[in-house]
Amino acid sequence: MTGRFAPSPTGRMHIGNIYSALLSWLSAKGQGGEWILRIEDLDPQRSRREYALQIEDDLRWLGLQWDRGGTADSADGVKYMQSCRTDIYAHYLNELESKGVTYPCYCTRADILAAVQAASGAPHESDGRIIYPGTCRPSTKGEAKMEQETIAQGEIQKKKSTSGNSSGKASTRLIVPDRTIHFIDRHYGPQAVNLATHCGDFVLRRADGAWAYQLAVVVDDALMGVTEVVRGRDLLLSSAQQIYLYELLGFPAPSFAHLPLLINEQGQRLSKRDRSLDMQHLRSLYTPEQLIGIIAHAAHLIDRPEPISLSELLSLFSWSSIPTADILVRP
Ligand code: GLU
Numbered sequence: 511m512t513g514r515f516a517p518s519p520t521g522r523m524h525i526g527n528i529y530s531a532l533l534s535w536l537s538a539k540g541q542g543g544e545w546i547l548r549i550e551d552l553d554p555q556r557s558r559r560e561y562a563l564q565i566e567d568d569l570r571w572l573g574l575q576w577d578r579g580g581t582a583d584s585a586d587g588v589k590y591m592q593s594c595r596t597d598i599y600a601h602y603l604n605e606l607e608s609k610g611v612t613y614p615c616y617c618t619r620a621d622i623l624a625a626v627q628a629a630s631g632a633p634h635e636s637d638g639r640i641i642y643p644g645t646c647r648p649s650t651k652g653e654a655k656m657e658q659e660t661i662a663q664g665e666i667q668k669k670k671s672t673s674g675n676s677s678g679k680a681s682t683r684l685i686v687p688d689r690t691i692h693f694i695d696r697h698y699g700p701q702a703v704n705l706a707t708h709c710g711d712f713v714l715r716r717a718d719g720a721w722a723y724q725l726a727v728v729v730d731d732a733l734m735g736v737t738e739v740v741r742g743r744d745l746l747l748s749s750a751q752q753i754y755l756y757e758l759l760g761f762p763a764p765s766f767a768h769l770p771l772l773i774n775e776q777g778q779r780l781s782k783r784d785r786s787l788d789m790q791h792l793r794s795l796y797t798p799e800q801l802i803g804i805i806a807h808a809a810h811l812i813d814r815p816e817p818i819s820l821s822e823l824l825s826l827f828s829w830s831s832i833p834t835a836d837i838l839v840r841p
């Protein structure tokens with residue numbers, strides 16, 4: 511089996527990132543599998559190579575050694591930095607386009623908000639998600655394909671949107687059916703997520719040309735041979751979008767195991783803003799074994815937050831010890 515850790519290099523790692531890294535490593539190594547490091551630097555504005563190098567340094571400091579991936583060129587020629595994989599994403603987007611399941615969307619965020627508000631009176635779902643109302647969706651698959659071809663010929667026209675975005679460039683959206691995706695999360699059990707009501711037609715490539723996480727994560731996990739995805743439960747529901755993409759692209763889907771989130775006293779997910787919990791600060795306070803002990807204790811893998819080596823923790827690791835409720839961490 512193959513597990514992975516897929517951080518976005520947008521800053522110094524914090525305790526939440528280390529916790530995801532540690533648990534995905536434990537799960538993979540507990541099954542005798544390999545563990546890969548993929549750098550998710552899709553967002554050109556926020557990602558920096560120096561952060562990726564820092565992530566590698568922090569993982570090495572902890573002793574979490576990846577079997578494949580990272581920033582260095584690999585012997586097999588595979589690139590593990592998403593910014594180096596854009597031709598691959600273009601290839602698979604093209605495959606979806608030729609199936610007639612995508613279409614260009616000219617809506618700005620303001621257009622979408624206005625359309626959603628006009629339709630329902632409410633700006634978005636209670637959890638802040640905005641479901642794309644399908645403004646630019648063509649009425650038939652044939653029409654979707656024709657529109658994509660028109661774009662390919664460079665005849666971009668702002669025909670659908672009344673206001674349109676200022677660049678005149680389109681994002682590419684995937685047509686999602688009104689279908690419920692069923693899957694079993696290893697930790698959270700059976701899930702049923704309706705694509706139309708959960709997300710609607712979602713973006714595969716942004717209007718500025720940046721690749722969307724959903725497309726890249728599926729293509730990469732599939733091509734890199736990842737068979738188990740371990741990550742925070744904030745991404746639990748988006749697994750349904752990913753399973754649908756696996757199906758369209760003809761790849762087998764991996765198994766999913768989501769983790770409870772680390773939260774603060776206000777019940778908010780720990781973020782990069784909590785400086786006292788970032789690796790720069792944590793490394794100044796603790797040894798690797800102390801920090802691993804603290805995280806293992808938070809995850810209910812050990813009874814006391816005492817120093818522990820990775821190999822000892824590996825022998826104690828079990829998914830059944832990990833809670834499903836989010837975990838309070840005090841700085
Ligand atoms: N790059 C994502 C993040 O750092 C992780 C995505 C995933 O694990 O699928 O939040």
Ligand code: ZN
Binds near residue numbers: 617
């Ligand atoms: Zn649109």
